[in-house]
Amino acid sequence: MTTAFARNQWYVAAYSQEVGEDLMARTICGEPIVFYRTGDGQAVGLADRCVHRRYPLSLSHRDGDRIVCGYHGFTYEPTGACVYVPGQTRVPRTARVPSYPIVEQDSLVWIWIGDAAKADATRIPRVPYLAAEGWTTVRGMEPLAARYSLLVDNLLDLSHETYLHGGYIGTPEVAETPITTEVDEEAGIVRVSRRMKDAECPPFYAKSTGITGRIDRWQDIEYYPPCLYTLHSRIAPTGVEPGPDGDDSRAAHAEIVYAITPETESSTHDFWMVARDFAVDDEEVSRFLAESNRTVVLQDVVALNALEKVIATEPDGYQELSINIDTGGLAARRILKRLAEAS
Ligand code: FES
Ligand SMILES: [Fe+2]
DSSP: OOOOOOSSSEEEEEEGGGOSSSOEEEEETTEEEEEEEOTTSOEEEEESSOTTTOOOGGGSEEETTEEEOTTTOOEEOTTSBEEEOTTOSOOOTTOBOOBOOEEEETTEEEEEOSOGGGOOGGGSOOOGGGGOTTOEEEEEEEEESSOHHHHHHHHHOTTHHHHHSBTTTBOHHHHHSOOEEEEETTTTEEEEEEEEEEEOOOHHHHHHHOOOSOEEEEEEEEEETTTEEEEEEEEEETTOOOOTTOOOTTSEEEEEEEEEEEEETTEEEEEEEEEESSSTTOHHHHHHHHHHHHHHHHHHHHHHHHHHHHHHHSOTTOOOOOOGGGHHHHHHHHHHHHHHHHO
16 A cells, blocks of 8 residues: 655645644654744745754744744744844854645645756646636645545545435435446546446435435546545436536535545544535525535545555555446546655
């Protein structure tokens, strides 16, 4: 099982709204990082370890855009350069902490952990609906005490909705309906689709859309390894098809987005978002979806934390058994392995 992570990749470090005036500590791919926003609105990520005696900069304080180490006062610019040390005028040339490339778009703060010379912002996948007119998004982040590859497996095989999330998003049809899987090896994207006709409407969608009765339910997954997972969910009263011109305004759409960011080799930041194009001003629907989705995510967290413990105690060379539903997950593992080996 893949555990190593690809360093030369973009990862979601935070939601834009989380990064502000206060210094925020978060470990990404094993690197402790301090995040904050400068006076002109730029998000900054610096190694969270003073070069002097390792004091966490996140426990220190700001002086304007600079961070003053809370132990002996080494003072750092947003570039990571140290501009002041106590008791002498000469600042040693090596007094600098790494500053990580950061790109903020679609309400997400992306960070590049690896070789900064290779950071190409155009390779970051886009999710414009998270911050677009006509859409409303609810979101959260749950800490997961399990390796990120377990969350990738989990999200690429939604048949588990029937068993783990019954009463929320699972109905019998999810597990019963076969999937189609497509792998774009060149672009490194995995697509898994499940199209359900005349299916039961789970409470998650019945209560939020107001659709009563049977539905046609589409689940179209696109996974952009390593970090970004999108699930395009279409819900319509059964028989309501998109028009030949592509008009699908009689259906409700939810974009379920996850950012899967390794914290350490055995823990993960599980960022979850639900964007919708229906009932966009209805705060009760927002509250309901936020609460329900968090409950669903926590059901996964409990299950994956249990799997991590099983893996920790199993003998070397233990073999899982895979079936058709695992095709997408296995393709994702292949791509993740390739990315990890390349960085
Ligand atoms: S540890 Fe930061 S100044 Fe000493
Ligand atoms: Fe789940």
